[in-house]
Amino acid sequence: MTDQAFVTIKNAAKSYGSLEVLKDINLTVSRGQIVAIIGPSGSGKSTLLRAINELDPLSSGEVWLEDVQVNKKLPHRQYEAHVNHVRQNIGMVFQHFNLFPHLTVRGNITLAPRMLKGLSEAEADRLAEEQLAKVGLSEKIDEYPSRLSGGQKQRVAIARALAMKPKVMLFDEATSALDPELVEEVNLVMKQLAEEHMTMIIVTHEMDFAASVCDRVLFMDQGVVVEEGPPSVIFQNPAHERTRNFLRKHLSR
Amino acid sequence: MDTELILRVYPFFLQAAWVTVQLSVLTAILGLVCGALGAAARLSRLRLFRAIGATYVSVIRGTPALIQIFILYFGGPQIGIQLDSFAAGTIALGVNIGAYMTETIRGAIQSVDRGQTEAARTLGMSRWETMRKVVLPQAARMMIRPLGVNINALIKGTALVAPISVVELTYTAQRFIGSTYKPFEMFLLSGVLYMIIIYVVGQGINWLDRRARIA
Numbered sequence: 457m458t459d460q461a462f463v464t465i466k467n468a469a470k471s472y473g474s475l476e477v478l479k480d481i482n483l484t485v486s487r488g489q490i491v492a493i494i495g496p497s498g499s500g501k502s503t504l505l506r507a508i509n510e511l512d513p514l515s516s517g518e519v520w521l522e523d524v525q526v527n528k529k530l531p532h533r534q535y536e537a538h539v540n541h542v543r544q545n546i547g548m549v550f551q552h553f554n555l556f557p558h559l560t561v562r563g564n565i566t567l568a569p570r571m572l573k574g575l576s577e578a579e580a581d582r583l584a585e586e587q588l589a590k591v592g593l594s595e596k597i598d599e600y601p602s603r604l605s606g607g608q609k610q611r612v613a614i615a616r617a618l619a620m621k622p623k624v625m626l627f628d629e630a631t632s633a634l635d636p637e638l639v640e641e642v643n644l645v646m647k648q649l650a651e652e653h654m655t656m657i658i659v660t661h662e663m664d665f666a667a668s669v670c671d672r673v674l675f676m677d678q679g680v681v682v683e684e685g686p687p688s689v690i691f692q693n694p695a696h697e698r699t700r701n702f703l704r705k706h707l708s709r
Numbered sequence: 710m711d712t713e714l715i716l717r718v719y720p721f722f723l724q725a726a727w728v729t730v731q732l733s734v735l736t737a738i739l740g741l742v743c744g745a746l747g748a749a750a751r752l753s754r755l756r757l758f759r760a761i762g763a764t765y766v767s768v769i770r771g772t773p774a775l776i777q778i779f780i781l782y783f784g785g786p787q788i789g790i791q792l793d794s795f796a797a798g799t800i801a802l803g804v805n806i807g808a809y810m811t812e813t814i815r816g817a818i819q820s821v822d823r824g825q826t827e828a829a830r831t832l833g834m835s836r837w838e839t840m841r842k843v844v845l846p847q848a849a850r851m852m853i854r855p856l857g858v859n860i861n862a863l864i865k866g867t868a869l870v871a872p873i874s875v876v877e878l879t880y881t882a883q884r885f886i887g888s889t890y891k892p893f894e895m896f897l898l899s900g901v902l903y904m905i906i907i908y909v910v911g912q913g914i915n916w917l918d919r920r921a922r923i924a
């Protein structure tokens with residue numbers, strides 16, 4: 457792991473009308489680092505995550521991926537081309553999987569690589585097999601998403617994101633919609649990614665998982681980062697009252 | 710009931726039914742084209758196109774189809790549009806049903822979960838690639854049934870071109886009533902033929918819908 461800044465968020469602010477959802481947030485994530493974002497509902501975690509790939513553009517501030525500014529101000533056409541390009545480097549996994557129901561697992565994984573990277577059918581198939589093997593679902597390659605369990609769906613969604621060979625992965629409560637017994641299989645895939653030194657930013661309500669996988673934890677409340685640090689500090693010895701209150705409710709131990 | 714009369718005139722009604730079928734098919738095609746363009750306009754990023762789409766829909770839906778047909782057929786020549794009755798009827802009906810189809814198609818597109826678009830855009834796909842490969846294939850399945858409802862209305866709506874003398878089922882019934890004074894038989898005969906056309910088309914749409922569901 458190097459200390460080189462990989463994802464940088466500078467003075468990020470976002471409002472919906474008069475509602476300030478993010479207030480002057482700064483965050484630097486270095487290559488291979490794994491950052492968890494925790495905080496109460498409505499604190500702006502998803503908004504911050506979705507600002508990183510311009511799904512919810514910031515009102516002001518900057519987002520950088522390495523030396524490329526993600527939220528560059530450009531004329532419409534150039535802007536579209538620019539975000540389409542940088543998004544290929546930023547994988548995202550959603551709470552509700554968002555698999556394409558009209559495509560098989562193979563189709564879900566190969567659609568974007570074929571379209572955007574011009575892979576041949578054979579290359580795309582190989583890619584799909586490779587990614588599915590990684591998430592342990594090789595035998596499901598020709599299934600439709602409707603025939604998969606929630607945990608399997610999320611693993612396919614991860615494989616779909618990884619197939620673009622992203623530099624960083626964003627997870628927005630990847631396991632929140634899952635039955636408890638299906639959470640672990642998804643967590644295992646994420647742990648495996650961690651071992652491969654994938655740079656990850658993970659919004660989660662699972663404190664145990666955050667504690668065991670992440671290098672750093674950010675606690676957000678009302679649009680600001682209240683405190684951040686290594687999991688050992690944030691979970692065992694938080695400096696702020698708000699953090700303690702939140703953890704009291706969420707640590708089941 | 711005068712069955713002998715029915716047997717004597719039915720070939721004319723079959724011919725008229727064929728005109729109704731042609732009118733329906735051409736109107737449906739034109740309507741789908743207008744509907745697709747209208748939906749594209751209503752969902753456009755550009756305000757001007759959205760305004761054009763919204764105006765089209767509200768003007769067409771806010772006035773009687775009969776008036777639209779009359780404006781084109783009777784009023785057209787005044788502004789240099791000279792059309793025969795069949796062409797005028799087809800165009801007016803097509804543009805009319807297109808407004809309803811605009812809303813059907815737009816509704817189906819908008820009913821596709823936003824998460825689908827987000828997932829595709831996140832992978833780096835453009836707006837258009839996302840529309841074509843992710844949203845439209847899902848919307849297409851959802852629009853078959855409501856478009857079927859539009860087409861059902863359109864077939865019945867073809868009766869509205871009778872007043873401009875297109876020799877279709879309703880016009881033919883009226884013409885034979887003039888000479889036979891048997892409105893019951895004549896309207897019954899055309900009604901039955903409408904029903905058969907609508908039934909066959911309805912079955913076709915059911916078949917399409919089932920197929921789309923399996924795939």
Ligand SMILES: Nc1ncnc2c1ncn2[C@@H]1O[C@H](COP(=O)(O)OP(=O)(O)OP(=O)(O)O)[C@@H](O)[C@H]1O
Binds near residue numbers: 477500501502503
């Ligand atoms: N499109 C929107 N329009 C208006 N307000 C929004 C919009 N999206 C989010 N918000 C508001 O922004 C605030 C932050 O939302 P966000 O989804 O980022 O919270 P969160 O921390 O992810 O919460 P949760 O844990 O429930 O997912 C909330 O008050 C929410 O109501």
Ligand SMILES: [Mg+2]
Binds near residue numbers: 501502
């Ligand atoms: Mg959220």
